[in-house]
Amino acid sequence: MNTLAKYLRWDTVVGVLLIAVFLAGSGTTEGFADTANLSAALNDTAEIALIALPMTLLVVAGQVDLSVASMLGLSSALAGSLWEAGWSFELIVPICLLVGALGGLLNGWLVTRVGLPSLAVTIGTLTLYRGLASVVLGDKAIADFPEAYAQWATYTQTVPGTFVPYPIALFAVLAVVTAVVLHCTAFGRSLYAIGAQEDAAYFAGIRVKRLKLVLFVLAGFVASFAGIVYTLRYGSARADNGLGLELVVIASVLLGGVDFDGGKGTLGGAVAGVLLIGLLNNLLTLNDVSNEIQVIVTGLLLVASVLTPRVVTSVSERRQRRAATAAPATA
Amino acid sequence: MNQPDSGPAPVLALTDISKSFGAVRALQDVSLHLYPGEAHALAGENGAGKSTLIKTLAGVHRPDAGQVLLDGEPVVFNGPADARDAGIAVIYQEPTLFPDLSIAENIFMGRQPRTSLGRIDRRAVHGATAALMTRLGVDLDPERLARGLSIADQQIVEIAKALSFDARVLIMDEPTAALTGSETARLFSVVRTLREGGAAVLFISHRLEEIFELCQRVTTLRDGRWVASELLGGLTEDDLVRRMVGRDLDELYPKQATTVGGTALSVRRLTREGVFRDVSFEVREGEIVALAGLVGAGRSEVVQAVFGVDKADAGEVHVGGERLRAGSPTAAMAAGVALVPEDRRQRGLVMEASIERNIGLTGLDRLGSGGLVRRALERGRATDWAVKLQLKYNRLSDAVGVLSGGNQQKVVLAKWLATDPAVLIVDEPTRGIDVGTKAEVHRLLSSLAAEGLAVLMVSSDLPEVLGMADRVLVMHEGRLVAELPRAEATEETVMAAATGRLAGEGAAA
Structure with a gap:
């Protein structure tokens, strides 16, 4: 009787929705299915997609990092400021990544050693890192980054023989690695246990604090890398780059069926969530739908993603109950 | 009928x-x-x-x-x-x-008597609650918060x-x-x-x-x-x-005779400020040692400090002659200590995870190589132990939450026995489980001890303590007050020590 709920796993539903949006877009909107447009649409999600990977791990472990977009901004501002000061870009990148990892370390330290909830900690560092970004660069915008790197990040240059831009190709590789880590390793198993029942994980000898710390460092690291990608893609380093992006990342992950309470969800679902929001926004833009409406659509999808699994469960339960009362003698 | x-x-x-x-x-x-x-x-x-x-x-x-x-x-x-x-x-x-409401508010939640102005009539609520408490013959202040x-x-x-x-x-x-x-x-x-x-x-x-x-x-x-x-x-x-x-329970406490070997676990002057003080004891191979005492005497806290989930302030724990790093369950596990905690639902199991995942959780590093987890090995480990412990289940991929209490406890035992421990600590191993499974757990502990495992059992169930233990340690208000060999442990001697009526130490073993 519960087959409906069993086969309708939410991450599968998002995958199906993704295909539906793609087919609908190809059928109705001219230019949507063109490789150039798809390259652009994909590349537009590059930073969100990259950050969604560590974010999925965090949410599965029952944590969240709201400071990622601020870290993206800080990384971008730092890159701009150092570039202006004449540093070589090859040196700037590792410095930004180091700063990202340190920012993540601070988040993780506050969560695991001081024992604060991650939501509270990262609301604080969200403001802190954005503030630091402004201190580093002020309200300047730095441009003219080296052509070779800028080219790497744009959608017009793709992996030969495909329509996949390089940042997305990198994302794809990282996504596979993350999926293996989450679903096939002791590390991943431990994250699910921590998210579902932290005490039980700790009592089973899992190093809960250390794993959480690793996740936050990872999130800061990837967010700072996304800051570099963002800077190169737009050719502009600004302190307010990626403002509010953390919410899109978290929305995508939740839309993909990762439970905000921790312990549930798949990386495939999260990736499908990212792509769904990306494609949908692209499709709406092509159809001259205003940005405000796009935000509303994303919001509705998110609400639906939270509601639908519950509705499905309660409907199948009710049906089960009715079947049981209708045929009492056939036990 | x-x-x-x-x-x-x-x-x-x-x-x-x-x-x-x-x-x-x-x-x-x-x-x-x-x-x-x-x-x-x-x-x-x-x-x-x-x-x-x-x-x-x-x-x-x-x-x-x-x-x-x-x-x-x-x-x-x-x-x-x-x-x-x-x-x-x-x-x-x-x-x-509702923890933040008073007793009176909890009782009349949603149907509080009103004054003529439509406001809640606090005095009437209070009075009615006090009257109820009098009827029940208990002394509880209606204004007290439910929290605590x-x-x-x-x-x-x-x-x-x-x-x-x-x-x-x-x-x-x-x-x-x-x-x-x-x-x-x-x-x-x-x-x-x-x-x-x-x-x-x-x-x-x-x-x-x-x-x-x-x-x-x-x-x-x-x-x-x-x-x-x-x-x-x-x-x-x-x-x-x-x-x-539906049958005669031949023996609820099937204690097997064992040969006691060398010291497996040695606890020396273990102390956690304000919780327990100066606790020293040994558990030897093949021995079941019970830790008895009243609720709140500090028994669970002692075994949690031994296992390292709580950090002791002073004292040492030695397993197989090696000193354990304090406050590290990972180190304790590596040394061969296993703890089946009292709170099965919060600490023993991940309730929403499957049977096989729960059993696998204590051996993730052994279920494959290079950090990878092979599902076949995970399932094999779960199958082996489900059979050994006669677990009643539908599928190994079912959440443990759907199992009965007794079967949940078997899963907790399975996940720890699968680590092949030298010292098994069980905290209230049969609380809230049915008579049949209880006898099975006792038989299991007894046969494990016979195979040379050192078992330390915290239990508030006096017949269980007397029926299963080779030695009984009794705690009273954070201190170890008596150590009774099996022959001397009776309901009277254990209770006398547990309630603090016994001055000094019992017979040393």
């Missing part, structure tokens, strides 16, 4: 009730008659259908067949509210009160709430599982007061002596079927156990 009875008419009755969940028949042709002024025990192992029966009475489940009769009239409860309005109140093992109340006090609040609804039928689902002796005594006196007032009481407990102490009549279920309804007067505990398990 009709009951000829010449006494008063039953206030609430179930006749030939059946209820299935999918393919599982939880209840089959079960009848139950509750009489006013009588305490009626519901006995049966876990999974016998007691919970389903209660939920049927409480209006949570609707029976597939059979009738619910209230004062002889058939009724249909469409939800818990219907049952409550019919005068049926259920007190669960762990009540759920003991479970026993919370149950009293729930009973007061039931009284305020003029409940005529009080159903108590294992209310004593988490209570101390004196709390249980107070609860029983409250129940007797209610019973004398004409209420019908349905009482569920795994402790047979409590059933005999409190109840007049007992209905026994086995595998969802009705076995017997009878007066308790002419029965013995053995009779009741036989009805519950």
Whole structure:
């Protein structure tokens, strides 16, 4: 009787929705299915997609990092400021990544050693890192980054023989690695246990604090890398780059069926969530739908993603109950 | 299955009730008659259908067949509210009160008396609550917040709430599982007061002596079927156990003789400020050592410090001659220590995760190489242990939360035995599990000790302590006050030490 709920796993539903949006877009909107447009649409999600990977791990472990977009901004501002000061870009990148990892370390330290909830900690560092970004660069915008790197990040240059831009190709590789880590390793198993029942994980000898710390460092690291990608893609380093992006990342992950309470969800679902929001926004833009409406659509999808699994469960339960009362003698 | 009875008419009755969940028949042709002024025990192992029966009475489940009769009239409860309005109140093992509201506010939640201006009449709420407490003969301040109340006090609040609804039928689902002796005594006196007032009481407990102490009549279920309804007067505990398990329990405490080997675990002057002090003892290979004492004496805290989930302030733990790093469960596990914690649902298991994942959780590094987890190995490990411990389950991919308490405990044991420990610490290993599984757990511990495992068992179940242990350590208020060899351990000597009436140390082993 519960087959409906069993086969309708939410991450599968998002995958199906993704295909539906793609087919609908190809059928109705001219230019949507063109490789150039798809390259652009994909590349537009590059930073969100990259950050969604560590974010999925965090949410599965029952944590969240709201400071990622601020870290993206800080990384971008730092890159701009150092570039202006004449540093070589090859040196700037590792410095930004180091700063990202340190920012993540601070988040993780506050969560695991001081024992604060991650939501509270990262609301604080969200403001802190954005503030630091402004201190580093002020309200300047730095441009003219080296052509070779800028080219790497744009959608017009793709992996030969495909329509996949390089940042997305990198994302794809990282996504596979993350999926293996989450679903096939002791590390991943431990994250699910921590998210579902932290005490039980700790009592089973899992190093809960250390794993959480690793996740936050990872999130800061990837967010700072996304800051570099963002800077190169737009050719502009600004302190307010990626403002509010953390919410899109978290929305995508939740839309993909990762439970905000921790312990549930798949990386495939999260990736499908990212792509769904990306494609949908692209499709709406092509159809001259205003940005405000796009935000509303994303919001509705998110609400639906939270509601639908519950509705499905309660409907199948009710049906089960009715079947049981209708045929009492056939036990 | 009709009951000829010449006494008063039953206030609430179930006749030939059946209820299935999918393919599982939880209840089959079960009848139950509750009489006013009588305490009626519901006995049966876990999974016998007691919970389903209660939920049927409480209006949570609707029976597939059979009738619910209230004062002889058939009724249909469409939800818990219907049952409550019919005068049926259920007190669960762990009540759920609003922690930040006062006792009085909790009792009258949603139906507070109003003043003429429509505001809540605090004085009336307070007065009514005080009157309820007087009726129950307990001393609880109506203005006190529910937060911080003991479970026993919370149950009293729930009973007061039931009284305020003029409940005529009080159903108590294992209310004593988490209570101390004196709390249980107070609860029983409250129940007797209610019973004398004409209420019908349905009482569920795994402790047979409590059933005999409190109840007049007992209905026994086995595998969802009705076995017997009878007066308790002419029965013995053995009779009741036989009805519950359907066979003679040859031995509830099958203690095997073992040869005691070298020291496996040595605890030296272990101290956690304000919790326990200067605790030293040894457990040797092949030995079962019980840690007895009253609730709150610091027994669980000691074993948690030994395992490292709590960090001791001073003292040392040695396993197999090696000193353990303090405060590291990972190090303790590597040294061969396993801890089956008291709180199965929070600490023993990840409830929403599957059986195989739970069993695999303690050996993630052994289920593959290079950090990878191979599902075949994970499943193999779970299958092996499920067979060894005779786990009753549907599929290994089912969440452990759907298993009965006894089977959940087997999963916890499995996940720790799978680590091949040298020292097994079990904290209240049979709390809240049925008689049949209890005997299985005892047999398991006994045979493990016979194979050379060192077992340290915290237990509040005195017959279990006396029946299973080679040596009994007794704690009182954070200190180890006695060490009794098996021959000298009796109910009297252990209780004397546990309550602090024994000065000095017992015989040293």
